Amino acid sequence: MPETPATIDLLDELRWRGLLHQCTDEAGLAEHLSHRAGGGPRRVYCGFDPTADSLTIGNLVPIMTLVHVARAGHEPVVVMGGGTGLIGDPSGKSAERQLTSREGIENNVRAQRPIFGSVFNGAGLAEPPILNNLDWLGKVSFLDALRDVGKHFSVNQMIQRDSVRDRLHGREQGISFTEFSYMILQALDFAHLHLTRKVTVQCGGSDQWGNIVSGIDLIRRLMVELPMTRQRPAWLSTEAGDVVIREELERRAAAFGFTVPLVTKADGGKFGKSEAGAVWLTPERTSPYDYYQFWLNTADADVGRFLKTFTLLDRGAVEDIMARHQAEPNKRLAQTALAEQATALRHGDAEMQSAVQAARALFSGELSALDADALEAAIADAPSVNQPRADLAAGVPLIDLLLATGLASSKREAREFLAAGAIRVNGTPHDGSAPITTADLLHDRLTVLKRGKKKQAVVRWVD
RNA sequence: GGGCGAGUACCCAAGUGGACAACGGGGGCAGACUGUAAAUCUGCUGGCAUAGCCUUCGGGGGUUCGAAUCCCUCCUCGCCCA
Numbered sequence A: 001m002p003e004t005p006a007t008i009d010l011l012d013e014l015r016w017r018g019l020l021h022q023c024t025d026e027a028g029l030a031e032h033l034s035h036r037a038g039g040g041p042r043r044v045y046c047g048f049d050p051t052a053d054s055l056t057i058g059n060l061v062p063i064m065t066l067v068h069v070a071r072a073g074h075e076p077v078v079v080m081g082g083g084t085g086l087i088g089d090p091s092g093k094s095a096e097r098q099l100t101s102r103e104g105i106e107n108n109v110r111a112q113r114p115i116f117g118s119v120f121n122g123a124g125l126a127e128p129p130i131l132n133n134l135d136w137l138g139k140v141s142f143l144d145a146l147r148d149v150g151k152h153f154s155v156n157q158m159i160q161r162d163s164v165r166d167r168l169h170g171r172e173q174g175i176s177f178t179e180f181s182y183m184i185l186q187a188l189d190f191a192h193l194h195l196t197r198k199v200t201v202q203c204g205g206s207d208q209w210g211n212i213v214s215g216i217d218l219i220r221r222l223m224v225e226l227p228m229t230r231q232r233p234a235w236l237s238t239e240a241g242d243v244v245i246r247e248e249l250e251r252r253a254a255a256f257g258f259t260v261p262l263v264t265k266a267d268g269g270k271f272g273k274s275e276a277g278a279v280w281l282t283p284e285r286t287s288p289y290d291y292y293q294f295w296l297n298t299a300d301a302d303v304g305r306f307l308k309t310f311t312l313l314d315r316g317a318v319e320d321i322m323a324r325h326q327a328e329p330n331k332r333l334a335q336t337a338l339a340e341q342a343t344a345l346r347h348g349d350a351e352m353q354s355a356v357q358a359a360r361a362l363f364s365g366e367l368s369a370l371d372a373d374a375l376e377a378a379i380a381d382a383p384s385v386n387q388p389r390a391d392l393a394a395g396v397p398l399i400d401l402l403l404a405t406g407l408a409s410s411k412r413e414a415r416e417f418l419a420a421g422a423i424r425v426n427g428t429p430h431d432g433s434a435p436i437t438t439a440d441l442l443h444d445r446l447t448v449l450k451r452g453k454k455k456q457a458v459v460r461w462v463d
Numbered sequence B: 001g002g003g004c005g006a007g008u009a010c011c012c013a014a015g016u017g018g019a020c021a022a023c024g025g026g027g028g029c030a031g032a033c034u035g036u037a038a039a040u041c042u043g044c045u046g047g048c049a050u051a052g053c054c055u056u057c058g059g060g061g062g063u064u065c066g067a068a069u070c071c072c073u074c075c076u077c078g079c080c081c082a
Helices: A010-016 A026-033 A057-071 A102-122 A142-152 A162-169 A182-197 A206-231 A239-252 A288-296 A300-310 A315-327 A333-347 A349-364 A372-379 A389-393 A398-405 A411-420
Strands: A043-048 A075-080 A130-132 A199-205 A256-260 A384-388 A423-425 A446-451 A455-462
Touching: A010 A026, A010 A057, A026 A199, A026 A256, A043 A057, A043 A182, A057 A075, A057 A102, A057 A199, A057 A256, A057 A300, A075 A102, A075 A182, A102 A130, A102 A333, A142 A182, A142 A206, A162 A182, A162 A206, A182 A199, A182 A206, A199 A206, A206 A239, A206 A256, A288 A333, A288 A349, A300 A315, A300 A333, A315 A333, A333 A349, A349 A372, A372 A446, A384 A389, A384 A398, A389 A455, A398 A411, A398 A423, A398 A446, A398 A455
Parallel strands: A043 A075, A043 A199, A075 A130, A199 A256, A384 A455
Antiparallel strands: A423 A446, A446 A455
16 A cells, blocks of 8 residues: 555654654644644745855755655755855854855855755656745844844853854864854744744754754744733733633644764765765766766665665665665665665656666676677766767877866876776776777777776767 | 963874874765665875975964974964953
């Protein structure tokens, strides 16, 4: 029986997928999200920092969480930090950072924006609402912020937050008032969304705990404490009346938060790094082919967890894949499933298929056996460069091609690879002593270079 | 505003006038073994026309035969005082 929104328990689902780290008032949140109570859909938001013009697979964790929110019949809301990004979140940072320019933040917001919709589409869902907190934070004056918001924050509490405390203790660090104030802005975000859009739940990375709690505190102070002390109508000032009012206010001020864990690797290495650096969610920075390869290279010790976290396969499917994988780990069925699912989710089925084809052809080593069309299809996704065909007459040094394809970043490095026996031409080891000539062409127009086991590139000889 | 200290390659970090393209660690890449895994061992890790040359130690300027090292100035960060 396919799971319908009404049958998915969001918290259970997130917990099983390794997407739940901590939450505030677990029982209350479970009740709040329960469809049985007739509560209807709840709005859950997560913010994203525009610190770069793309997001990485680390950011995919909260995005997946929002996907599950939608699948469980609730309403995800994406908030881009066009305002908060101007200030800089100290959470998880060990030192003060340089401010990013306004234009830079604006550019990054613009560049990140399409990512959310495409992951949701990949999951078969509609694009969620995407807001920019500059739209409301940008309108708050400094005086208003200090009077109406700042008054609800205790510096004594603020300096207890991990993000601030760590910076106050370190002798070589310190924190500016700018970054110190960050949590106020994020709290204001939550309060604003709560009041104007009925957003009642915030999620974020585990380093966001303090910011999330600040938001919940602020909502409570604005919606319960403030009315109780200042706006209570005199005519209702009986003890019984107070209780009724307080209960009603608290019901309206219900706000929850939870965090998603930091994804780790069993070997202790940083998750989300490949030989080219971070793995990004935009094809300009990380091609679908590289994206597929990243997941395919997942270690056995991690692949089960990643299947749960980064694909939408259900429990039965994951258990089945893992059982078969453990029976024959050398077939790497789990890695293949993970790579296909994750790539299709982010880049679509077509891109995933070509990444699969490319990998199959490029790693089999039997390139010359393929006919021209099959080869073209296979390498469509691999990085390629064009080279003038005329050069072949005189022969082209292999070193130059390694440089041109980016397989080596310098001639020195290219020589190093050649000396180590790391380079293959059309699947055959090559020491670089002889230049590349027309004899090294596949189907009279292509040469496939391979560096080490994993890195490949195609040279197209053009007139 | 005043005083003190720091800024070295992807990260941490040594180096305080020549022996420095710069110790060490981490990370990364490659080789061997494997399964495009993990672990382990080995090599490499600024560039080039490679027994040589060029560019690098926050930016700029200066002293010197010679500077990452000394001086001036600017920028950034930290600590302390006001």
